[in-house]
Each structure stands twice: as C-alpha cells, then as structure tokens.
Amino acid sequence: MNRGLLWFVVVGNGVLGLGLLAVSVGALLLPGQEQPWSTGTSLLLAAVGLSWSALGSLGFHWTYLHRTPTDGRSVIATTVDGCGALVVPWERRRRTIALLTSGLLALLLLYVAVSLRADGNPGWPIPLAVAVLAGFAVPDGFVGVAWAPRLVLTPDHVTVRGWDTEGRLAWDDVHNIAIVPTSREVLIRIVGRPDAASWSSRRRPRILTARRTKACTLDVPAHAVDVLPSRLVDALLVWVRAPATRAELATETGRMRLTAPGGGASSGTGP
Numbered sequence: 001m002n003r004g005l006l007w008f009v010v011v012g013n014g015v016l017g018l019g020l021l022a023v024s025v026g027a028l029l030l031p032g033q034e035q036p037w038s039t040g041t042s043l044l045l046a047a048v049g050l051s052w053s054a055l056g057s058l059g060f061h062w063t064y065l066h067r068t069p070t071d072g073r074s075v076i077a078t079t080v081d082g083c084g085a086l087v088v089p090w091e092r093r094r095r096t097i098a099l100l101t102s103g104l105l106a107l108l109l110l111y112v113a114v115s116l117r118a119d120g121n122p123g124w125p126i127p128l129a130v131a132v133l134a135g136f137a138v139p140d141g142f143v144g145v146a147w148a149p150r151l152v153l154t155p156d157h158v159t160v161r162g163w164d165t166e167g168r169l170a171w172d173d174v175h176n177i178a179i180v181p182t183s184r185e186v187l188i189r190i191v192g193r194p195d196a197a198s199w200s201s202r203r204r205p206r207i208l209t210a211r212r213t214k215a216c217t218l219d220v221p222a223h224a225v226d227v228l229p230s231r232l233v234d235a236l237l238v239w240v241r242a243p244a245t246r247a248e249l250a251t252e253t254g255r256m257r258l259t260a261p262g263g264g265a266s267s268g269t270g271p
Contacts, residue, residue: 084250
C-alpha cells in the first residue's frame with residue numbers, strides 16, 4: 001500500500017481523535033446547564049478520543065509504517081531447560097495494538113447497547129452482538145501474547161512457541177524448510193517427516209479457545225522476528241544438513257551465524 005496514503009491515515013486519525021478529545025473536554029468545562037450532553041457522555045467521548053489518537057494514529061503507524069530491524073538484535077544465546085540454546089523472541093507490539101483496538105471497540109459497542117436498552121430502544125441487541133464478535137478473541141489473544149512466543153534452537157531440537165501452540169521437532173526429523181507466503185502473512189515453515197517420532201506439541205493455557213497447530217509443522221511469521229527470512233532459512237538449513245554444526249547452537253558462534261550477513265550461507269529451500 002502507498003506509504004503516502006498510510007501517513008494520511010495516521011495524521012487523519014490523530015486529528016480526529018484529538019478533535020474529539022478537545023470537544024469533550026470543552027463540554028466538561030461548560031456550566032452544567034449549558035453542557036450539550038451528560039458528564040458521563042463527555043468522559044466517555046474523551047476516553048474514545050484519547051484512545052483513537054493512541055491506537056488509530058500511533059498504533060496504526062507502528063503496525064503499518066514502522067519497519068522492524070532485521071539485524072537480529074533480539075537473538076540471545078542462553079540456557080533453556082538446562083540446555084544451551086539460541087532464543088529468537090517474537091515481536092508482540094503489533095498484536096497487542098490489534099487486541100487493544102478490538103477490546104476498545106467491544107467496550108464502546110457494549111456501552112452503546114446498554115445505553116440503547118436503558119432508553120427502551122429495541123435495537124440494542126445489534127451493537128451487543130457486534131461487541132461480542134469484536135471482543136470474543138481478545139482475552140485469549142492477551143493470554144497468547146503473555147505466553148511469550150519464541151523460536152528456540154538447541155543442538156537437539158527446534159521448538160516454536162506460537163500464539164496458540166508450542167511444537168518441537170528433532171533436527172534429524174526435519175524434512176523441509178521454506179518461506180511460504182499466505183493471504184495474511186509470510187511464514188517460515190519447518191516441516192517434519194510424517195512419521196517423526198520426536199514431534200510433540202501442546203496448547204497454551206486458554207480462557208475460551210486456542211488453535212492446534214498442524215501435525216509436524218512449525219510456522220514462524222516473518223514479521224514477528226528481527227532476522228531476515230532468507231538468513232534464518234539459510235542458517236536452519238545449515239544445521240539440518242550438517243549435524244556437526246549444531247553444537248554451535250549453544251554458543252555465540254551460533255548466534256553470529258543467525259544474525260551476521262552471510263553467516264548462514266546455503267542454497268535451496270529444503271534439506
């Protein structure tokens with residue numbers, strides 16, 4: 001999408017949100033008899049205006065205009081479950097902004113439904129139904145964000161903890177690695193052999209629901225990690241094809257292969 005149009009949306013949301021905030025504050029400052037609506041309505045409009053500016057302008061900018069660095073600055077060599085490992089945390093701000101936006105919309109619609117019902121308007125179930133749809137996935141979405149999704153690479157296994165499910169495969173059971181574009185996002189997909197004995201998975205704690213991952217398939221959204229997709233795939237292919245190199249996953253050498261330009265040179269898209 002054209003960046004000029006995106007900037008127009010950012011500025012437009014900021015102006016509209018701050019304008020609504022200014023109008024509501026101005027209404028609050030008027031004498032009681034001159035206020036165009038109730039104090040409660042003014043406070044609600046002020047909150048909506050402030051949230052509109054924060055999420056509609058700053059949040060939109062972060063989601064669509066901010067470019068996540070691809071220098072691997074978040075990659076760390078550490079210990080996981082007593083084993084040396086490389087850990088690549090997933091970027092969670094974009095998802096958090098989307099969840100906050102959905103939650104705010106659900107609360108606003110709920111307020112509208114309650115107000116309509118109090119006024120005896122028979123149409124109140126409509127905003128209530130939309131509020132339920134908008135907010136249905138929000139609680140579990142925040143649970144997924146708090147679950148700290150990440151990619152974990154040890155000398156023995158590759159583990160992907162996603163938004164809903166954590167899956168693990170032994171390196172020797174990896175069948176294919178590729179960059180897969182989908183209608184929603186670009187994925188780095190690690191596929192295990194159909195009979196992989198090492199495959200294991202578990203769903204995150206859930207309030208209502210959590211999707212299960214496809215058997216023997218590990219997906220990493222390219223936008224969620226700060227490593228170039230091609231560099232990540234190249235490094236993974238090295239560790240799949242050359243078992244002797246997997247020992248470096250417990251060291252700084254492994255981190256450099258994953259983050260340094262040319263560090264994971266390889267060719268092809270599968271073992």
